[in-house]
Amino acid sequence: MKHVFTLTVLLALLSFGRNAHAQDFVYEPKNPAFGGGNTFNYSWLLSSAQAQTTIVDPASKANATAPDPLANFAASLNQQVLAQLSSRLIANQFGQGAIKPGNYTVGTYQIQITPGANGIGVQVTDTSTGNQTTITIPNGF
Template sequence: MQKLLTSAVLLLLLVHGKHAGAQDFVYEPKNPAFGGGNPFNYAWLLSSAQAQTTLVDPAVANNVATQDPLNNFATNLNQQVLTQLSNRLIASQFGEGAIKAGNYTVGTYQIQVTPGPNGVSVQVTDSSTGNQTTITIPNTP
């Protein structure tokens, strides 16, 4: 019975089976740098390589290592003092609070506040770099 069933299946496959076909293998390069590759693959290959890299840029690594929390705190504190000073300057011109004319030192910044006919002039000088900025807050009409 087993032989008969096997023979029937083989006969059925031979009668209704299709002929197997073959084709030639063709090499197609993917990387456009290797000649003949598709130039549209370049962006994908580059992003894939960058995602897999384990190398670290020394400039970035040194920057992270040189950050000092105490220095960051001082910088943040200076920024807050400058913000408060600018808020008071603007408030004094528009009727809230008052700030006196004079010279102020905040960190490495020298701030000179001078009232004038057109409004209050604020000159900020960074003593570490020598950069200077002048801001004029106009009088209210």
Template sequence: MKLTFTLALLFLLFASGQSARAQDFVYEPKNPSFGGGNTFNYAWLLSSAQAQNTIPDPAANSAAAQDPLASFASNLNQQVLAQLSNRLIASQFGQGAIRPGSYTVGNYQIQVTPGANGISVQVTDNSTGNQTTITIPNTP
């Protein structure tokens, strides 16, 4: 009797059961950088990544640790060197436009020649023989 009742119950469960239904899985990225993620997640993902970052930025530490007096001295040195180079160039080339001719500055030979397209400046490194040509176009 017990066996018959169990078999009848199983038969009723299988006969009255509905077919299983499922839906398609849809992939949705979370990060907006990976094409299609929700843009509102960007700030949260960025702050989460920054909070987990345990490696210090060496550039940030060097800028913060620099002494203001050392920064002032470096800035002053750069300005003095800039003024010195301006005076050297003015004494070598004169004031105003660059005059055609041949100039020697240290290991460099500088040849300035006017042309149809403008002024051509050819710089030759005497120690290596490397040459660079710069054309300054005519202004209308």
């Protein structure tokens, strides 16, 4: 009896069963670094990895402490004092008004000022190292 019931259930399952269909599996890598992956996946993979990382970069500016307002004030004050000092030194060296063409020596710097068609050319030479910097100030300034 037990065998007849098992045989009946098995025949019933076979008669109600459908044909199975299958397809081939095709491997396609997602990451372009792993040979053949789609290059358009790169930015998505990178942003996904960066969003999941829990490692904090110690050198990032986002982790830096907020700037101290008192330190900012001191730095601003120092810049203003140095700007005033440099203005006075330039006025003492070159006189008031526009800088006159010619050669000037300030410490180890040789400064040559020449007027040109494009504006005023300023060539600064460090006589101790031989380094040169050329600046052109356009007409109208």
